[in-house]
Amino acid sequence: MEFFLTPSILFIALIIAFLAYFLVFAFKRQFGGAKNLPPGSMGWPIMGETIEFLFGKPENFVFKRMKKYSPDIFKTKILGEKTAVICGPNGHKFLFSNEQKLFTVFRPHSMQKLFRSYQAKAPAPSENEAKILRSPAFLKPEALVRYLGKMDSITQQQMQSYWEGKDTVKVSPLAKTLTLSLACRFFLGTDDPERIARLVSNFDDITVGMHSFTLNFPGTIFYRAKKAAAAIRKELTSVVKEKRDAISTSGAPMQDILSHMIVATDPSGTHMPEAEISDKMMGLLTAGYSTVATAITFFMKYVGKRPDIYKKILDEQMDVASAKKDGELLQWEDIQKMKYSWNVVYEVMRLTPPLQGTFREAITDFTYAGYTIPKGWKIYWTVSTTNKNPEYFPNPEIFDPSRYNDEKAIPPYTFVPFGGGPRTCPGKEYARLAILTFIHNVMKRFKWELEFPNEKIFGDMMPTPEKGLPVRLRAL
Numbered sequence: 069m070e071f072f073l074t075p076s077i078l079f080i081a082l083i084i085a086f087l088a089y090f091l092v093f094a095f096k097r098q099f100g101g102a103k104n105l106p107p108g109s110m111g112w113p114i115m116g117e118t119i120e121f122l123f124g125k126p127e128n129f130v131f132k133r134m135k136k137y138s139p140d141i142f143k144t145k146i147l148g149e150k151t152a153v154i155c156g157p158n159g160h161k162f163l164f165s166n167e168q169k170l171f172t173v174f175r176p177h178s179m180q181k182l183f184r185s186y187q188a189k190a191p192a193p194s195e196n197e198a199k200i201l202r203s204p205a206f207l208k209p210e211a212l213v214r215y216l217g218k219m220d221s222i223t224q225q226q227m228q229s230y231w232e233g234k235d236t237v238k239v240s241p242l243a244k245t246l247t248l249s250l251a252c253r254f255f256l257g258t259d260d261p262e263r264i265a266r267l268v269s270n271f272d273d274i275t276v277g278m279h280s281f282t283l284n285f286p287g288t289i290f291y292r293a294k295k296a297a298a299a300i301r302k303e304l305t306s307v308v309k310e311k312r313d314a315i316s317t318s319g320a321p322m323q324d325i326l327s328h329m330i331v332a333t334d335p336s337g338t339h340m341p342e343a344e345i346s347d348k349m350m351g352l353l354t355a356g357y358s359t360v361a362t363a364i365t366f367f368m369k370y371v372g373k374r375p376d377i378y379k380k381i382l383d384e385q386m387d388v389a390s391a392k393k394d395g396e397l398l399q400w401e402d403i404q405k406m407k408y409s410w411n412v413v414y415e416v417m418r419l420t421p422p423l424q425g426t427f428r429e430a431i432t433d434f435t436y437a438g439y440t441i442p443k444g445w446k447i448y449w450t451v452s453t454t455n456k457n458p459e460y461f462p463n464p465e466i467f468d469p470s471r472y473n474d475e476k477a478i479p480p481y482t483f484v485p486f487g488g489g490p491r492t493c494p495g496k497e498y499a500r501l502a503i504l505t506f507i508h509n510v511m512k513r514f515k516w517e518l519e520f521p522n523e524k525i526f527g528d529m530m531p532t533p534e535k536g537l538p539v540r541l542r543a544l
């Protein structure tokens with residue numbers, strides 16, 4: 069009997085051990101094992117909490133969870149990834165100061181599929197290329213000084229063509245045309261209006277599709293974005309070809325980012341392939357065009373409702389204008405005088421952020437606020453954990469640019485519309501110039517009223533007024 073039972077018991081014990089091992093392994097894979105993970109919910113199978121993340125108000129998504137789980141951090145599953153959302157000013161500080169030590173940049177799968185250069189397997193940008201994108205030669209203030217006059221004259225031309233003499237205009241599409249024209253001029257070195265018109269609608273589809281489910285069949289957001297990316301890539305590849313020919317035949321002047329990318333070589337002397345250049349330019353144009361257009365559109369919306377604020381901006385802009393000779397273009401010193409106008413833009417971006425936040429990926433296990441974030445998890449930060457928090461911005465729903473009169477009154481890391489640390493938005497100064505140049509030109513010409521003061525806004529990733537923000541113009 070003993071002889072008969074022993075192998076059976078052994079066999080059963082083996083099965084139990086195997087099952088226990090399998091369960092522990094599966095549990096570890098799903099939940100990170102015994103680690104002290106942040107509190108939160110992974111939501112529905114596969115979808116996680118993506119629907120709420122994409123289609124609920126961003127501040128509602130984070131505030132609800134910060135209240136329920138922890139004001140510092142919570143876990144969730146969004147866009148197919150186990151994600152820790154790091155919250156509040158301490159979270160921002162921690163994130164901006166540990167770049168490449170604890171985490172590295174991560175783009176959601178939708179973005180990776182739209183931009184080849186964002187793919188996880190894509191080679192890291194070469195030093196040369198990183199220098200070009202963040203180069204003092206292009207996006208730093210000392211270089212932007214040289215662009216300012218041209219920025220002003222393009223803005224004036226657009227005002228003459230699309231705004232002057234009209235009773236009503238739709239701000240949102242005009243802001244997009246303006247910002248894409250500026251970006252095409254300074255990044256690509258092209259002014260061709262037909263080309264710009266072809267690009268506008270495609271860029272909108274990409275911006276919306278960057279944070280979407282990667283369901284690729286007719287009718288989906290992602291399908292539209294894929295088609296748009298292909299159309300833009302085709303257009304940009306022909307721009308690259310034309311520019312390359314111009315450089316080699318006539319030594320065209322290098323006054324745009326594209327020219328620098330074309331002539332730059334890696335350490336082995338190889339030039340970047342055309343397809344790669346057009347993909348990178350597509351990334352830069354996407355980052356730089358709709359964000360600035362959003363800030364301009366919502367400036368018109370908020371200021372259109374507040375004659376008291378309009379009057380203060382007008383006084384400041386008229387001071388600038390009256391100190392200039394007839395026809396003289398804006399200069400760097402003029403921009404420095406636009407302090408109140410920029411505070412208004414800050415308040416616009418606090419209430420309607422042009423960019424919500426971005427992702428990182430943990431490159432090692434690390435601890436934050438007493439919780440462990442396992443290697444490979446994604447980390448998300450968003451301006452929404454602080455922007456509308458009454459602790460930092462009393463009466464957060466009230467549009468009040470005087471909050472920024474004393475910069476010290478804003479607690480550190482609570483207002484970070486351009487991010488912070490090594491990955492701070494490289495286009496920050498460019499954006500400031502483009503927005504203030506627009507404000508100067510619109511204020512000098514018009515007073516305006518919103519046609520629909522309560523117009524519905526859709527889309528949090530690229531907030532857009534439902535009817536395009538029609539305004540009635542009155543020439544000054």
Ligand code: HEM
Nearest residue numbers: 355356359360363422423426485486487491493494495499
């Ligand atoms: C109001 C306008 C803008 C806002 C609010 C804005 C905001 C931001 C934010 C929050 C980030 C993410 C930083 C991070 O990941 O921590 C970012 C990244 C970036 N922005 Fe902007 N941006 C604006 C305009 C621009 C413009 C005009 C350009 C181009 C000239 C630009 C180019 C970029 C690029 C290339 C990145 C990625 C940087 C990297 O990953 O290292 N942005 N921006």
